[in-house]
Amino acid sequence: MLSWFKRIIFTCNHCGATQKIPLRRIHFFEHFHELREGQPLLITCANCLQGLQIPSTYRTHTGHAVNVDPQMPPKNAVIHAHYC
Ligand SMILES: [Zn+2]
8 A cells, every 4th residue: 555655744834844754653643542534633843832733635544635724723633742
């Protein structure tokens, strides 16, 4: 499966810091925290500690497309603190 190796780019909406996270780790997180269908994963920015790192478009383990607007993160988003 090609998607297994895919990396998702998370970009901070405050300072612009980026990090790449393998999609399989996001899927693992979805399972572990029992995210609801289409619930996006955001990450507290470890660089500026003020912004949220917003993912580029990806598909959840259930195949639901997640596309987050950096200026208006959805209220149902799950925020992961200081991923690294
Ligand atoms: Zn930041």
